[in-house]
Amino acid sequence: MTVEVLSPSAVVVGATAADRKKAIALVGSILVAEGCVKSEYVTQMQEREEIVSTYLGNGISLPHGTNESKEYVLRTGLAVAQFPEGVPWGDEPAHLVIGLAATSDEHLKVLARLGTILGDQDLCRRLGSTLDAAEIHRALTAPETDAPSSNGHPARSDEVARELKITNPHGLHARPAATVVDRVRPFGAEVVIHANGRKANARSITALLGLGAAMGDDVRIVARGADAQSATDAVAAILTSTTEG
Numbered sequence: 001m002t003v004e005v006l007s008p009s010a011v012v013v014g015a016t017a018a019d020r021k022k023a024i025a026l027v028g029s030i031l032v033a034e035g036c037v038k039s040e041y042v043t044q045m046q047e048r049e050e051i052v053s054t055y056l057g058n059g060i061s062l063p064h065g066t067n068e069s070k071e072y073v074l075r076t077g078l079a080v081a082q083f084p085e086g087v088p089w090g091d092e093p094a095h096l097v098i099g100l101a102a103t104s105d106e107h108l109k110v111l112a113r114l115g116t117i118l119g120d121q122d123l124c125r126r127l128g129s130t131l132d133a134a135e136i137h138r139a140l141t142a143p144e145t146d147a148p149s150s151n152g153h154p155a156r157s158d159e160v161a162r163e164l165k166i167t168n169p170h171g172l173h174a175r176p177a178a179t180v181v182d183r184v185r186p187f188g189a190e191v192v193i194h195a196n197g198r199k200a201n202a203r204s205i206t207a208l209l210g211l212g213a214a215m216g217d218d219v220r221i222v223a224r225g226a227d228a229q230s231a232t233d234a235v236a237a238i239l240t241s242t243t244e245g
Contacts, residue, residue, distance in 0.1 A: 006078040006140055010034050011133040013082040020094070023087045024049060024063045027079045027099030036077030037065075037101045044069030045099065052175055056205045058124040059086070059095040062114070062174060064102070076102045080136055084129055095128030096136075111174065112196075112212025114140065119206040160228040162221045167240045171214035176238055177205050183234040189225030191235060202235060 010030050017023040028042030044065035048054070055061045065072070079099040086093025098114065117140060118124055127136050170176050172195075184191050184202045191202035195217055200207035202221075213219060219239060223231045 005076050006080070006137065007034060008134065008137050010078060011080045011082075011137050013084075013131060013133045013136065015081045015083050016085060017081075017083060017087045020049060020061070020063075020087055020089050021046060023061075023081065023083065023094065023097045024099070027063065027081045027097050030079035030081065031077060031099050031101050034077055034079065036073065036075055036079070038072040038074065041065050041069050041072035041101060044072065052178070053090050054174060055089045055092065055094060056118065056174070056209070057092075058118060058121050058206065059093065059128050060118050060124055060206070061087075061089050061094040061097045062100055062111075063097065064100040064174075070103065073101045073103050076104075078140070080140065082128060082130070082133075082136060096124065098140075111209045115206045115209025115211070117142070119204065119210055158226065158228060159222060159224045160232045161223075162232050162236055164219060164221070164236055164240060166213060166215050166217050166219060167242055168238065169215050169242065171217065172208050172211055172239075174205070174209065176241075177208040179238050180208060180235055181205055183238060184231055187223075187225070187227045187231040187234070189223045189228040189231040191221065191223045191228075191231050193235065194220040194222065202231075 015026060017026060024045050025042065028045050031037045032039055045063050048066045049063055054063045081097045083095055083097065086095050123139060127139055130136065168176055180202055193200050193202055193211065195211040195213040198211050200211050221232050221235050
């Protein structure tokens, strides 16, 4: 999917920005120049960032507009700006800022692909410092390998498993994924979510995005530990919410 929405000209390396507002302005201007969005979309990106941070971890941030900003999107596209010195983004600096614009729920496929790639800490570190824009483009548009099977694990006595269908209208988009990570943080249980032939640690936003899970998809939550039931219920509540953004 990303090979169709990220052009080589939309990748910039060696950029600098004093803060995340200026970094978003840069990737937003690239999206405008690429013919993906109208200039009003960049303002919506800034406003969304004030609502909730789009920092994913591993030095990666994924700013994008709100649902209401879709009227300013001309076509689905990505823009990438690399900041070797980092940009302050909450508790950690962002070295790779990826601007996203999408015309519909197809952005979930883009997020899934990015999540799979950007879950690799060593790769993220390399992409955040390379001098070669083509290396970043190749990494983000690399063909997807077959997902490992998520079956065949024997149940344990402290394991709780629950199968459900996602009713959250945003699936496991960035904000619901961040909510899942936040909700499982207090629990000691190991929580894994299975969907689309993949599995993801519920404590990793990038791993959750890599599932590509959307509304209507069947998922299986597996938790292991003393508080497995409570952790499972917390995750299930998010996935079956009809209001979570």
